[in-house]
Amino acid sequence: MHIFANPARFLQIARPLTGWCGWIGAVLVVAGLGAGLFLTPPDYLQGETVRIMYLHVPSAWLGMAGWGGIAVASIMELVWRHPLAGIAARAVALPGAVFTAICLATGSIWGRPTWGTWWEWDGRLTSMLVLLFVYIAYIALAEAEADRGGQGRIAAIFGIVGIVNLPIIHFSVLWWRTLHQGESIGLTGSTIAGSILWPLPVALLGFTLLFMAIVLMRMRTMLARQKVEARLRRMGADA
Amino acid sequence: MNQWYFVIAAYVLAGVATLALALASLVQMRKAERAAEALKRR
Numbered sequence: 560m561h562i563f564a565n566p567a568r569f570l571q572i573a574r575p576l577t578g579w580c581g582w583i584g585a586v587l588v589v590a591g592l593g594a595g596l597f598l599t600p601p602d603y604l605q606g607e608t609v610r611i612m613y614l615h616v617p618s619a620w621l622g623m624a625g626w627g628g629i630a631v632a633s634i635m636e637l638v639w640r641h642p643l644a645g646i647a648a649r650a651v652a653l654p655g656a657v658f659t660a661i662c663l664a665t666g667s668i669w670g671r672p673t674w675g676t677w678w679e680w681d682g683r684l685t686s687m688l689v690l691l692f693v694y695i696a697y698i699a700l701a702e703a704e705a706d707r708g709g710q711g712r713i714a715a716i717f718g719i720v721g722i723v724n725l726p727i728i729h730f731s732v733l734w735w736r737t738l739h740q741g742e743s744i745g746l747t748g749s750t751i752a753g754s755i756l757w758p759l760p761v762a763l764l765g766f767t768l769l770f771m772a773i774v775l776m777r778m779r780t781m782l783a784r785q786k787v788e789a790r791l792r793r794m795g796a797d798a
Numbered sequence: 799m800n801q802w803y804f805v806i807a808a809y810v811l812a813g814v815a816t817l818a819l820a821l822a823s824l825v826q827m828r829k830a831e832r833a834a835e836a837l838k839r840r
Contacts, residue, residue, distance in 0.1 A: 783830035
């Protein structure tokens with residue numbers, strides 16, 4: 560991981576990787592969602608609304624994995640002072656927040672015909688909403704710290720503390736048995752029929768690659784802006 | 799209540815949000831990298 564701490568070396572790898580992740584991700588997303596919409600049968604209980612799962616599950620995964628990424632990058636920023644770690648954490652925040660919002664919105668749209676309600680203060684839904692607020696708070700904090708010329712340590716500490724919410728989201732369906740169904744996919748298997756389940760890993764991988772491409776693009780943007788600022792400062796000092 | 803309306807709404811919402819995020823990231827990256835390159839040549 561230390562090899563990538565050098566921005567020039569990182570860019571050498573990130574430039575080709577952005578396109579590969581973006582294009583392969585887009586193709587897999589279209590294939591996974593297309594198969595989910597047109598090739599799988601409706602669920603015997605949920606009917607056609609089960610197709611929302613192919614969007615809802617990947618966005619939930621990315622919302623949670625995104626914060627996991629922020630926490631890991633924050634630890635690296637605080638412990639090893641990696642120049643890219645802070646940039647990586649800030650680059651993940653917006654896409655993480657967007658996918659958390661997509662998860663909440665698609666869950667709500669699915670809930671109306673299935674549960675009869677758009678929203679319920681259920682453990683899973685509430686902890687996911689808290690994750691969205693935590694993302695928004697992190698983005699605001701990181702921006703405010705950068706504006707004041709800070710080194711990103713406060714945002715990094717917040718990034719590590721915020722991980723407390725992830726096990727709460729994961730175990731919420733076991734701790735509080737309310738409206739959200741229990742775990743459908745575990746390490747040992749799934750309660751979802753294979754004929755309905757198979758496009759999900761395709762969509763999941765596609766969205767993950769697309770997310771990676773977006774994060775890489777945002778990191779490259781931040782690095783280019785830093786370069787511009789540094790050069791303008793040097794030019795100002797020389798004048 | 800036609801279930802397909804809910805499915806379509808979810809796909810349109812998620813598609814628009816994902817596409818907007820990806821396109822905005824791409825445009826911002828190109829703009830920032832072009833500015834950095836232009837400044838390097840000066």
